[in-house]
Amino acid sequence: MTTKEAILKSLEELNKLTTYMEIYNHIVKNKYYDFGKSKTPALTISASLTSFIQKGDNRVRRIKNSNGYSYYLSKNESNINFENNINNFTVEKITKKNKSYNERDLHKLLSSYLKNQSIYSKTIFHEQSKSSKDNQQKWIHPDMIGIKFLTLKTKTSQTFLKAINQADTFKITSYELKKEINTDYELKKSFFQAVSNSSWANYGYLVAFEISDSLEDEMERLNQSFGIGIIKLKQNPYESKILYQSKYRELDFKTLDKLCKININFDKFIEQTETLITVQDKYFNSIEKEFDEFCDDYFINDTEINKYCLEKNIPIED
Numbered sequence: 001m002t003t004k005e006a007i008l009k010s011l012e013e014l015n016k017l018t019t020y021m022e023i024y025n026h027i028v029k030n031k032y033y034d035f036g037k038s039k040t041p042a043l044t045i046s047a048s049l050t051s052f053i054q055k056g057d058n059r060v061r062r063i064k065n066s067n068g069y070s071y072y073l074s075k076n077e078s079n080i081n082f083e084n085n086i087n088n089f090t091v092e093k094i095t096k097k098n099k100s101y102n103e104r105d106l107h108k109l110l111s112s113y114l115k116n117q118s119i120y121s122k123t124i125f126h127e128q129s130k131s132s133k134d135n136q137q138k139w140i141h142p143d144m145i146g147i148k149f150l151t152l153k154t155k156t157s158q159t160f161l162k163a164i165n166q167a168d169t170f171k172i173t174s175y176e177l178k179k180e181i182n183t184d185y186e187l188k189k190s191f192f193q194a195v196s197n198s199s200w201a202n203y204g205y206l207v208a209f210e211i212s213d214s215l216e217d218e219m220e221r222l223n224q225s226f227g228i229g230i231i232k233l234k235q236n237p238y239e240s241k242i243l244y245q246s247k248y249r250e251l252d253f254k255t256l257d258k259l260c261k262i263n264i265n266f267d268k269f270i271e272q273t274e275t276l277i278t279v280q281d282k283y284f285n286s287i288e289k290e291f292d293e294f295c296d297d298y299f300i301n302d303t304e305i306n307k308y309c310l311e312k313n314i315p316i317e318d
Helices: 003-014 020-030 041-054 074-079 103-116 155-164 184-197 213-226 253-262 264-278 281-294 302-312
Strands: 060-065 068-073 120-123 144-149 170-181 203-211 229-232 241-244
Touching: 003 020, 003 041, 003 060, 003 068, 003 302, 020 041, 020 068, 041 060, 060 074, 068 074, 103 120, 103 144, 103 170, 103 203, 103 302, 120 264, 120 281, 144 264, 170 184, 170 264, 184 203, 184 213, 203 213, 213 229, 213 241, 253 264, 264 281
Parallel strands: 170 203, 203 229
Antiparallel strands: 060 068, 120 144, 144 170, 229 241
């Protein structure tokens, strides 16, 4: 277990605002990490926590108080009682580059980022569509789709909302994924492909692993004009960042139905979504587990991420 994995495990178990010393003591007590002959092991934990923040790893967040910083897991935020005073994150630039990886190698990075945002995702394999050789259908398939279910505090409110309008219990997002976008031409081509592929969804995003800083003004203009969001994907997926938010739209059921007819992955994703939002409470956990297993794989820890990126030649940050 790495120091970062030990920190994440400790924050999960502590499940509260906590200091670096409390985290350090928890790690030592549970023997999660061997600090060896380190003379300042507690400061090692403090430095690792700072690294989470400075690199924009959104799994860990902190707030400042009179005694310094307190830390917590972002996914536990709803369980923690505090005012929302979270520091802004800064993202470190990639310093190593290697272009030999495949675009689809990035899907597991994106699915891990989305899973951390409580979004289930699924890759849509274009080549498995009935119309895969039809150029007229080229820009109808998203690379990935994701769904986020609305979480309400009580069973009564959930049941009531479902009875009113089941569409309000979830939001579906379409993702167009690219390795790199370096020129204005590449940006426009990729962006309008995302516009076409996401016309049916509540939200649409263009996702890229490398994006030229010179395109910032044009990205902002396109986002404001057409509503497609843009995500900068990172080698550590939890450091990924939404550069521009997508604008909400109502579902286009006609196009959604067309995609169900031509692509089995898409059809099964929608079918299992329907099952999940209509299932009786006593069957929900088993159906949710089945749905999670159907969706794309995601990383469990940082060790898996680094090993995967090395195997796939995905550029790793210093």
